[in-house]
Amino acid sequence: MSTRTVRAACPHDCPDTCAMLVTVEGGRAIGVRGDPAHPPTGGVLCTKVARYTERTYHPGRLLHPLKRLGRKGEGRFQRIGWEEALDIVGSRLKAIALRDPQGILPYSYAGTMGYVQGESMAARFFHRLGASLLERTICAAAGSAGIKHTYGGGLGFDVDFADEAKLILLWGCNPITSSLHYWTRVQEAKRRGARLIAIDPYRSLTAEKCHQHIALLPGTDSALALGMMHVLIREDLLDHDYIAQHTVGFDALRERVLDYPPERVATICAIPAQQVVELALAYGTQAVTAREPVAIRIGYGLQRTHGGSQAVRALACLPGLVGAWRHRGGGALHSSSGFFPLNTDVLQRPDLIPGWPKLPRAVNMSTIGDALLQAGTKPPIEALLVYNANPVAVAPDSARVAAGFAREDLFTVVLEQFQTDTADYADIVLPATTQLEHLDIHKSYGHTYVLANNPAIAPLGEARPNSEIFRLLARQMGFDDPCFGDSDETLAAQAIDFDDARTCHMDWETLKRDGWAKLKLPEAPFAQGGFKTPSGKCEFYSAQLAAAGQDPLPGFVAPHESALSNPSLAQAYPLAMISPPARHFLNSSFANVESLRAIEGEPVVHIHPTDAAERDIGDGQAVRVFNGRGHLVLKARLTERARRGVVVIPSIWWKKLSPDGRNANELTSQALTDLGKAPTFYDCLVEVRSVVPGAS
Numbered sequence: 001m002s003t004r005t006v007r008a009a010c011p012h013d014c015p016d017t018c019a020m021l022v023t024v025e026g027g028r029a030i031g032v033r034g035d036p037a038h039p040p041t042g043g044v045l046c047t048k049v050a051r052y053t054e055r056t057y058h059p060g061r062l063l064h065p066l067k068r069l070g071r072k073g074e075g076r077f078q079r080i081g082w083e084e085a086l087d088i089v090g091s092r093l094k095a096i097a098l099r100d101p102q103g104i105l106p107y108s109y110a111g112t113m114g115y116v117q118g119e120s121m122a123a124r125f126f127h128r129l130g131a132s133l134l135e136r137t138i139c140a141a142a143g144s145a146g147i148k149h150t151y152g153g154g155l156g157f158d159v160d161f162a163d164e165a166k167l168i169l170l171w172g173c174n175p176i177t178s179s180l181h182y183w184t185r186v187q188e189a190k191r192r193g194a195r196l197i198a199i200d201p202y203r204s205l206t207a208e209k210c211h212q213h214i215a216l217l218p219g220t221d222s223a224l225a226l227g228m229m230h231v232l233i234r235e236d237l238l239d240h241d242y243i244a245q246h247t248v249g250f251d252a253l254r255e256r257v258l259d260y261p262p263e264r265v266a267t268i269c270a271i272p273a274q275q276v277v278e279l280a281l282a283y284g285t286q287a288v289t290a291r292e293p294v295a296i297r298i299g300y301g302l303q304r305t306h307g308g309s310q311a312v313r314a315l316a317c318l319p320g321l322v323g324a325w326r327h328r329g330g331g332a333l334h335s336s337s338g339f340f341p342l343n344t345d346v347l348q349r350p351d352l353i354p355g356w357p358k359l360p361r362a363v364n365m366s367t368i369g370d371a372l373l374q375a376g377t378k379p380p381i382e383a384l385l386v387y388n389a390n391p392v393a394v395a396p397d398s399a400r401v402a403a404g405f406a407r408e409d410l411f412t413v414v415l416e417q418f419q420t421d422t423a424d425y426a427d428i429v430l431p432a433t434t435q436l437e438h439l440d441i442h443k444s445y446g447h448t449y450v451l452a453n454n455p456a457i458a459p460l461g462e463a464r465p466n467s468e469i470f471r472l473l474a475r476q477m478g479f480d481d482p483c484f485g486d487s488d489e490t491l492a493a494q495a496i497d498f499d500d501a502r503t504c505h506m507d508w509e510t511l512k513r514d515g516w517a518k519l520k521l522p523e524a525p526f527a528q529g530g531f532k533t534p535s536g537k538c539e540f541y542s543a544q545l546a547a548a549g550q551d552p553l554p555g556f557v558a559p560h561e562s563a564l565s566n567p568s569l570a571q572a573y574p575l576a577m578i579s580p581p582a583r584h585f586l587n588s589s590f591a592n593v594e595s596l597r598a599i600e601g602e603p604v605v606h607i608h609p610t611d612a613a614e615r616d617i618g619d620g621q622a623v624r625v626f627n628g629r630g631h632l633v634l635k636a637r638l639t640e641r642a643r644r645g646v647v648v649i650p651s652i653w654w655k656k657l658s659p660d661g662r663n664a665n666e667l668t669s670q671a672l673t674d675l676g677k678a679p680t681f682y683d684c685l686v687e688v689r690s691v692v693p694g695a696s
Helices: 048-054 082-099 121-129 140-150 159-164 180-191 221-234 240-246 250-257 260-268 274-291 310-323 345-347 364-372 398-405 465-476 488-495 508-514 543-547 567-572 596-601 607-612
Strands: 003-009 019-025 028-034 066-069 076-079 104-109 133-135 167-171 195-199 210-215 293-297 331-333 363-365 381-387 411-416 428-431 440-442 449-453 516-518 575-578 602-606 622-626 633-640 645-647 686-689
Touching: 003 449, 003 508, 028 048, 048 596, 066 082, 066 260, 082 104, 082 364, 082 381, 082 428, 082 465, 104 121, 121 345, 121 465, 121 516, 133 364, 140 310, 159 180, 167 180, 180 195, 195 274, 210 250, 221 250, 221 274, 221 310, 240 310, 250 398, 260 274, 274 293, 274 310, 310 331, 345 440, 363 364, 398 622, 428 508, 428 516, 440 488, 449 508, 465 488, 488 508, 508 516, 602 607, 602 622, 607 633
Parallel strands: 104 381, 133 363, 167 195, 167 293, 195 210, 293 331, 381 411, 411 428, 575 645, 602 633
Antiparallel strands: 003 019, 019 028, 066 076, 066 428, 440 449, 449 516, 575 686, 602 645, 622 633, 622 686
């Protein structure tokens, strides 16, 4: 029996974007492993993706089109053929489009990060239809806005040199769970003498392995960063030459941070004032006095509060004050996605929109519950097409999301690999391929390599790639524009601007053969400035924000839900809740893989022993976590890894795979961030009580 190796790429929502080698024997994938030649991957895959064949050949794979039986949410379906499925979808969409195509809404996100199976043919379809636009905000929009107004885009240090830093601040991130390969670089830096400091409300697996852990309250990160700036300026631990040549707005920033002395910051963050001082001194001394590289890895957790964008903006200003960008491996990194020259308009064809450049109305995916339920929305959302997403499990304020999806007058189509919580509400389910069955091209938001994904096996059953499904839907709608005839190969070749100086050494055929190639970039990208802002400099003061009526300087924005902003709410619900990723899940992906769910165990809430004692809660006891939006029942795990006043629910479990059919998003709100209109998952007050046996 013949055996071959196929070059592939991990498609999931992770900054590592690993290069994979798939072993195929007799037409069946028998294993995946990391490509040892790819520097970010280093031959290693995380425990989730290492089991990818288990996911592809899972007995729960959807392999045929399905039509709903019974009520929405019951998850009862009958098998139908593709022709019937397409006829049903086409006829319903045509009828709605005649009234107003904006009554049709796509809902998608990062179920795949690929540009062919993500927003290519799908975007063309919805643009040509004139459907409502989706504001894809649910993950990184707040942080991206903060970075954009400071650096000009998703830009940062090159992780290939991360092990050269001598001080690393892991701020609001847990790379052991969410960026394993970056953590490998950090561990190497530690072996070379680097000091590691974790800044996180929770003593995560990463924080446990750092030299120091600063456990601030959720939503107070910007105050800590401003307090650091106060100390740096007071102690003159500044790179005055870098500030003068490559930054804008230092004088205004200096005036702002006068309002954030360590004592005030300590009160806001609920940490000792001395921690603020020592953190600033360590950062400034290493960078300015020792002239060694210092790095801040800006996680995604800290942006998921009311002031999340300003928090990221404040952190992003720190390297400019101390000249950290002078050294390779120094500076900050929130996302590297802005380095990639994408042909977005060529790929997605917004010019197909009727009336272009006028745009249809936009709906924020983070408030989909309200969008589906609010009376008087004009036009009402009559049809929803979901792909690469599981909003019933993932979107905030889950009870309202589920109620919206349960509308009998809402026509819902779900493209899926598995019968998720969202698929249970579909009228029509269309089976989609996994990464091993289709072609794609990928960038990364954690490194600077372009990757190709070659299909390793034929699609299972009647599953089809997203790109092909939207070609079929376009044909069903009568769209005969030539762009709907583009093959996946053509789409992949269109995705990247291969004439750009960063990618001119690449082409699609070579990428397919080799699997990956690195962008041509300076090793220390901003040693000489060159930011993508209007000024070309790191902008402490943003004239764009000022013109838009926003605060042009980084500042502290209190959480929506906290004792600072809402004392009466905090009295009723005194515990702040965060719901970071469970180690063996990725958002809601992999939660249905039995071996990974077995390792993860059962849904739990981590609570500090003192908080538990005040509520007569014992370890392992069933507890009810609740607020005004909802509740769920899970097991209490007493641990000092959760700081006092904060509870932690590792997430995201599928609701139907949880003991009480709920997950942490029963408790989260649809309130949005200061910039970016992003969700505030970690801006959430709750109370916890023991469950009385026999009580409902």
